[in-house]
Amino acid sequence: MQLLLLSLIVGVTFAVPPQEKRVHHQRDLSDHVHDDAHGYQYDHEAFLGKEEAKTFDQLTPEESQARLGKIVDRIDTDKDGFVSHAELHHWIKHRQRRYVEENVDKHWKEYDQNKDGKIAWTEYKNTTYGYYLDDEFSDIEDRESYKAMLTRDERRFKAADKDGDGIATKEEFTAFLHPEEFKYMQHIVVQETIEDIDKNGDGKINLEEYIGDMYTRENGVEEPDWVSTEKKHFSEFRDVNKDGFLDGNEVAQWVLPGDVDHADNEAKHLIHETDTNNDGRLSKSEIMDKLEEIKISTITDYGNLLLRGHDEL
Template sequence: MTSRQAPHCGLAPRCLWLLGAVLLMDASARPANHSSARERVGNREENEILPPDHLNGVKLEMDGHLNKDFHQEVFLGKDTDGFEEDAEPRRSRRKLMVIFSKHDRAPVSELQSCYQGLIVSPRVDLNTDRRISAKEMQRWIMEKTAEHFQEAIAESRAHFRAVDPDGDGRVSWDEYKVKFLASKGHDEREVADKIKNKWDLNVDEETQEVLENLKDRWYQADNPPPDLLLTESEFLSFLHPEHSRGMLQFMVKEIIRDLDQDGDKQLSLSEFISLPVGTVENPQGQDVDDGWVRDRKREFEELIDANHDGIVTVAELEDYMDPMNEFSALNEAKQMIAIADENQNHYLEPEEVLKYSEFFTGSKLVDYARSVHEEF
């Protein structure tokens, strides 16, 4: 699977931002993932060699659910320190305003750096006019997404070393399978012996299904001619499909397959907003389901269905889910501004960012009007 080189952004400054190699998709049974990023952090180490079922900076989860942390992920990047639930409010407000517009006291060399042509700024408000335009937000989204890419690459390298015990720079499907089953509690040496001698592994039905799905994705990540041996960059594509064009297509087709009810390999609005399996048993559950439909309907109509014909094709869903898509980033920037743009001037101002801090950071900062005067 050929990894993609990041395209030049049609922004000023122009950005050739993140590499070409990469990343994951969860083709396993894909259970619904309703947990937030903060709840998921504690569970990652246990299954570190598994493809994550959540991809930072990608709009949909592997099971087709909306990524409810997306806006915080592309606004804060990997630096969420200071916006925890128990963070001191004044510190959170000050940090939010630093992100918005202020220069830090650090020297310019520390505040600005260049990564493969992308000039990284320490603030969203690049021209310091105390308001954020759609173009400024677009640039910021792409910078923060690039941070997630770099973080994923570093993690993938560590995981690759863990599953490449002989250090030959290539991982066989059998080597990976041994490590995977060991992470599930099986004896590593015993599993290795069974695989070597082609004996029955005696795994339960659920584990066998996961293995079959993982092997399918392994084949997809294996560049031709296929040999079932993954290099470090191919392993990155296995773990993170959103940065490999072929793996992104595979991920999109899997999501459409799960949501497509009439078998036409595209999605109608009714298919996209269909409620998950289960019935509403109480009023609180009804509120949750009403929110599900409302959020997905808005996402379908405003962002995914590019030509507004009521049908989402594979190509439209690919563009929507592609973190490197400059046009999608601009649309997302406009939508994020519209959420908080109370004076309808198509810009974000400090008061609006603080008032809607929960949308941008996950933290609700009270007394936002006074905070603006304090921080400026």
């Protein structure tokens, strides 16, 4: 694969439909599909982090290479001139943690209205929904949908609020925003997944609903091969008890796949694709050689990681 280091700052291994994003990979490496046949945006975001991967397209190829070189130097913590699997694994996990922390910090400033270092449910509710639920604004067409969203948010907030005092600490607010990160919140992830896909309201997911969440048939358009594959996965793997439905336990097995270390898998994938001399590690020249083969539009999705100070890394 020649487009790869693009990958290095970003990716994973086989083609899956976009809706497989429902599978929660702990701290998500990327919202993009990990399908190298169609690009390396997943790899970019896994390597740099989601936010940083958005603005690198403003750089020239020369600036991109220079900044990438600085990133590689940061990853090479033992300063031996190579990026090992352990160093790359550590870096990707670091970027995952940074994404969650930055996301929580951004929302924390918005919702902690009284600046007391905590967020009460009333603060969150009023900030998020106050305008939309005000009876004075009867012209808002989506009032009922906002009410449904409010109910769902309140349920999630209460689940995250371990001591039940109606006030979220930083950790509890993190659990509210990123429930897939916390074991005690996994039932919420499962419940919300079922609610999203279960169109007939029977509390479980049938094959039609499962496929319908991923694919909408268009007249005259041939069904993609992956749809047939997903139908097979539903009957052979997802529907464990073979009753034709996915219940809560089966949905949990689908969207919360255990203790898989996706950062580790990504590190292995990137080394496999970039390690031209097969010594199990990456030199800066191997990384740069791959870069030279990548289109500018692809290279430059890296992000603005190095526009920040040293401490930000």
